[in-house]
Amino acid sequence: MSQARLADAIVRLEKHRNLNLPLRSRDLFGRFLLRLLWKRQLKGQVDFNLAVRDAVDALSQGGGRAAASEDLAVEVEKLRSADQNIMAGLNQRLYAAIGGIRTEVTDLRLQLVDRETAADDVAARLDRIERRLAELDSAALDTRLRHAQLDLFLDRARATAPEVEVTSAPDRSAALELPVAHLLDGPADLTRTTRAAYLPVVEAAHGPVLDVAPSRGEWLEVLRSADVPASGASPNPFVVKHCGELGLAVEEADPLDALARTAKRSLGAVTAFRFVERRDAAALSRFFDLAGQALKPGGVLLLETPNPDGPGMADFHVDPFARRPVHPTFLRFLAEVAGFSRIEVRYPDGGPLDGWPATAAPDAARAGRYCLLAWM
Incomplete structure (x- = not known):
């Protein structure tokens, strides 16, 4: 493996040491999932990348033999292939998780809409009850007024009516x-x-x-x-x-x-x-x-x-x-x-x-x- 290719490999490993995934600054779901997956797989992948970088760096600095370089090149190719497979799997899982979260968010939004609709129904029923209570209060006030008028009429009638002797009703027996x-x-x-x-x-x-x-x-x-x-x-x-x-x-x-x-x-x-x-x-x-x-x-x-x-x-x-x-x-x-x-x-x-x-x-x-x- 030539010195140019080793140098190029070291540069690329340095570039991707922290797995700079193409996430947008507003992609909150992606950042949230990346934080959740960090402890399980991404951290290990970063450690693996650093180890490969250190090995390639040591190999370039020691100026090893051609046979070792050829073996190292094979290993690097294998590592590159494994890295690509790992990255593909991680991306697939990441986007699947993002899709599931989006589905749950959609469901939550639908439930929120249903609750808002139910709240509107409850508010409408409360309005009807309040109107009915207002009608009953008005009817009760009218009834009390009528009773007051009737009491006044009875008082006047008692004041002007002659006294009537009330006899007890005979026993049924x-x-x-x-x-x-x-x-x-x-x-x-x-x-x-x-x-x-x-x-x-x-x-x-x-x-x-x-x-x-x-x-x-x-x-x-x-x-x-x-x-x-x-x-x-x-x-x-x-x-x-x-x-x-x-x-x-x-x-x-x-x-x-x-x-x-x-x-x-x-x-x-x-x-x-x-x-x-x-x-x-x-x-x-x-x-x-x-x-x-x-x-x-x-x-x-x-x-x-x-x-x-x-x-x-x-x-x-x-x-x-x-x-x-x-x-x-x-x-x-x-x-x-x-x-x-x-x-x-x-x-x-x-x-x-x-x-x-x-x-x-x-x-x-x-x-x-x-x-x-x-x-x-």
Whole structure:
């Protein structure tokens, strides 16, 4: 190998010692990839080039023999060929990496465009929501204004309107009293016929009658047909209305309150059917006391109730208003405590009043109801 060729090889190796790749100053991707590949392959290639340069330089300075020069020339050619192959591979990998990065950048740009589009949609929806909120605020303001106007109108109406007494609505159970009376006592004609048997006892008292449990008014109708003055008291507005339609005088009031307002020694009789089993012991005790005060001498207290010792308990369990069966002994005791002078317990299922037995034996077990008669 001639000295000129060795000198030329040394110059070219010196020129390419740092692998001056043809990268443009603005080629940021190429510079970025070159920095990434430096530690893996390019640094080794530079070291190899420097070693070849040093070997060729030593060979030129030592003026070796022709055979060694020929061998060195062969080696240099091999190195040149290997260097070209390495450079070609590096360029291929470099440009492939650059292409992949460009593809990723393109994808990122597309995703950015999609997100910007989605952001625009969200902004549009927010604008619609804000407009809707503004409409709702306007509607709420209008509603508050209307309410204020309505309150002002109501205040003026209350200031000028006359006072109206408000009564409480009747209890729903009150509507059941009349149908239950029909269920327990049967047709009104039958009830009038049955209770007409008590008429001689009341007529003998010679005085007005107060019935504290008028129900359908059958007993008051019997008294009216016999020209016996009579009235009633009931807290049930349905009962009061029904009796009023029949032309009967029934006051809407608690029976005990009506008795308390009655003048003392003014009544000939106080009567009650299906009454005592619907009251507690305290109310019954007060009832006997008030009745004793309202009855004139010779007046009579007449009470009819199911017989707890007989078949009348079937009716008691059907009655939704009944609290407990009342034994005749207890009613007799209350009458004695209230000051009644004569007390009898009779069982009306045996026949007419005059024929009823005055004692419990032997008809009490067969009687479905009993009657307490107490005279002042």
